[in-house]
Amino acid sequence: MPKTLTENFVEQFKLCKVTASETVGIIAELGQKEEYVSAAVAAARQLGASALVLHASSLSNPNLPPYEADGREVAPLLAAAGECDIVIDVTVGGLIHSDVRTRITGNGKRMLFVAEPNDVLERLAGNIELREAVENGGNKLRAGSTLHVTSAAGTDLTADISGENLPITHQWGYVDEPGRWDHWPSGFVACFPNDRTAEGRIVLQPGDALIPWQRYVRDTVTIEVEKGFIQEIKGDGADAHVLRDYFEAWNDSEVWALSHMGWGLLERARWSAFDVYDPRSLYGQELRSTAGNFMWSTGSNRFANRETPAHLDVPMRNCTVEIDGVAVVRDGKLVSE
Incomplete structure (x- = not known):
């Protein structure tokens, strides 16, 4: 029987060695992918970890110009993420090529991007x-x-x-x-x-x-x-x-x-x-x-x-x-x- 999104997050967090003493930070965009945010928070709590949700107004890039980055949210975002042990990126476009990702991992934090539908996450889970x-x-x-x-x-x-x-x-x-x-x-x-x-x-x-x-x-x-x-x-x-x-x-x-x-x-x-x-x-x-x-x-x-x-x-x-x-x-x- 397929697992729920929360159940899959629990299994994933175990692979990521999330412990009860850690804080899981979830970076999301306001009003987007809320089911992923809820599942990540629930999974962290099931493992005894604490969870911090960091909502930005918008971090995704458009597929066509014009585009001009608005970096005003980056500094407070990094400050909050810096207090977390592992950061889960559930933004729409992902922070893969951004300075945010580089600075979070550069400070020794684990960072995981999650974007695919639930059944894809389960079927293709790593080992x-x-x-x-x-x-x-x-x-x-x-x-x-x-x-x-x-x-x-x-x-x-x-x-x-x-x-x-x-x-x-x-x-x-x-x-x-x-x-x-x-x-x-x-x-x-x-x-x-x-x-x-x-x-x-x-x-x-x-x-x-x-x-x-x-x-x-x-x-x-x-x-x-x-x-x-x-x-x-x-x-x-x-x-x-x-x-x-x-x-x-x-x-x-x-x-x-x-x-x-x-x-x-x-x-x-x-x-x-x-x-x-x-x-x-x-x-x-x-x-x-x-x-x-x-x-x-x-x-x-x-x-x-x-x-x-x-x-x-x-x-x-x-x-x-x-x-x-x-x-x-x-x-x-x-x-x-």
Whole structure:
């Protein structure tokens, strides 16, 4: 029998090692996702922890300009969150690329973003086996020098991932260590290649995904990349036009940059989610996490001091991902050890 949202929060908080001596902070937007706020508070109390709800008027970014950040609520928000041991982000758009997230985790606090429907949260909950697979992928990235992605459709992209300080994102869906951020649910590993080193071509095929638009690609799009930036978007169908229009709308060269790259590791995640659910009820994490997908993104990259609210994640099927010539994904399937 499916669990209630509160029951799933209780199980998640156990994974996050929430104890009775801790305070759980919940960051939310006024009038939005109140059922998540209530469930998080109830779960914290069931475990004997205290709960503090921090409501801001609005923290989500629009999908199109004009946009100008209003930072007046950030300072008091950070001050209150700083008194909590773990912070749960249930804002609509998430604080993933914001200074708020960086400063909370930078002070050693655990931070968890929650956005998906209840049954997705339950079905894709993380575990130790997933964590080990994600950490193993991160170790391969850390030991590598060149990331090379190809596909039968024509994708041929390389990026420099050398260096001991390569930023790597490990997402297995829970936070049980100080200073850790994650997104429940999750199951992928990604890195931020050395800035301006991505070179080559990306060919999107029908059925690939565009997030946060929460839909599948409808026709073939060819994207030319030089020195880490998209130089040209080619295609006769609607998607090429829409992508060009979106990037041009911001009138900002930073939105054309490539950001993180990685692959999915969650076998329970299904590519069909955008058709099974109302796609606007989803944050897209299931598509990001499907085992063997190659995912790349655009725009924001805090490691390159690139701040922009324009950010797309693009999971792709049927790609081969190699690190220094050794495949970790072949034709969209994970390569076993």
